[in-house]
Amino acid sequence: NVFTLKELNEIKEYKYKKLPDMPTDLLRYLNSFRKYNTRGLRKAVFETQSWLREYEAKNLEKDHLEL
Template identity: 40%
Template sequence: LAHSFVLDPDDDTYLKENVFTESELSEIRHFQAKETPLMPLDLIKYLNSFNLKTTSEIRKQIFSPDQMDQDFNRSRDFDRDWIRNTIYNLLQEYESNTLKTDHLELWILVHVCRVLRSKSFSIATNIKEFGKTLPLISLTWKAKVSTCCYFQFCPPYLTNLFS
């Protein structure tokens, strides 16, 4: 039987509840720390191709013909395909107005963080929720990430989501 734990050493709860000392949290932060890999420039350009003004423009970009659709190679095209699919899933959430209300943490994890997860990078494991003891998490939570993209279709009440 094995267990694994994901700890956010920047979560103040550990100090408030005397779970860890500041020096222990510092040790956790720095123990075998790995750098987040840089995204290749061509992938950044592809991601930015979805940074448009309207949902209609974003839809056109999502469904525009792409070479990977004709000759998909998993090792070459997976990231681009994942980006396009993620943008499409988030666009559907936005267009259905589901992001305008507070939701249970599980809903956020399933509908928002699920589409932002990847094997090498996970915003979901870096989320800093405010008021962890509350059953509802307001959409004022922030993800602590070193690099993140913000898209124009993000509604005003989520503008600080990734800051």
């Protein structure tokens, strides 16, 4: 009980920065790991991703990508 409710709200809102929206493809990728058992999670972890080939070919280390 150090701060009043008004002061707590002021602290919370001081220099508040809204987080950017997560790209849909990243959200979809992260959600692919929402499994209910270890078997499903293991399958998702070892599933081949399209971007993985680019990473393994070191194409993601270039200054820019031609899309």
